[in-house]
Amino acid sequence: MMRERIENPNSYPFSIPSLKYTNLIEFNNPVTFFVGENGSGKSTLLEAISYQCGFNSAGGGRNNNYDVDSSASDLGDYIRLSWFPKTNKGFFLRAESFYHFASYLDELAQEDPTFHYQGYGGKSLHQQSHGESFLSLFTNRFGEEGIYLLDEPEAALSPARQLTFLRVIHELVNKDHAQFIIATHSPILLGYPDAQIYNFDESPIQEIRYEETEHYRLTLNFLTRREKFLYELFRDDEE
Known part of the structure; x- marks a missing residue:
């Protein structure tokens, strides 16, 4: 976190407790999870990382250009990524903007007759169930070396499909x-083996064991x- 650039440290999102006192997070494993209550800063930091990677902050890859309200990262300009390679x-x-991403792909298909949903299962994501479209994206689009940032992917996945995703x-x-860096x-x-888990309910953010998570x-x-x-x-209701 480049705190010297922050004009008002008490403004959002710098006032979020988990982020306010966290200066460094290390990603030492291929899979890292962010956990914590809603509003704890998980998605905010994930979005900032995507901004620094050059991905569309509304969801997508580096070459997916479309607009969604409130898709700009308020934190992205104040963090620095150090990685090799x-x-x-x-x-x-x-998950919250996946519908817009699927619609963006449909627009590409209408504009370009050669676009056949390569990397997305061969058909419109809107023509698949929510769970099917997520897994279709995972199994077809996630097929090369890279960094994958996922915000609550379980939102569309049944328990069985969560196992498939693992x-x-x-x-x-x-x-x-x-x-993979996943907020969930x-x-x-x-339960993914040997994953790092960071708890955003602590300030500063702390690494936590799987069995210690709420x-x-x-x-x-x-x-x-x-x-x-x-x-x-239900005891209070019965008394």
């Missing part, structure tokens, strides 16, 4: 030296003690 290949996936990550990491709430995705502990508690969990949850 540097690459401009990759993709930024935002397989896609594993194959790309082993074959193409891809790097999914305890299934967080996502793991809460899900395990619910699955192993469901009746007691629900009893405690």
